[in-house]
Amino acid sequence: MPEDADKKDASKHGARGRPRTVEGKKQMLVIVQEDVIKSMKIAAIEDGKPVSHVAELAMREWLAKRKGRKG
Secondary structure, eight states: OOHHHHHHHHTTBOTTSSBSSOTTOOOOOOOOOHHHHHHHHHHHHHHTOOHHHHHHHHHHHHHHHHHHHHO
């Protein structure tokens, strides 16, 4: 395999060797208060869910409520 192909393939994975993103999803950086992050992580662990799933669910619920207020 050419050297460039190795670099290209390696760039698709994070530091832990896992893929950086899931098909159909994109990464997003948000700045959040520390207490909110801690509470979200604890709740996600208690529910056995990934934090990204809990965050996405919260965002979708907020968007649905927002849409309901506007329409």
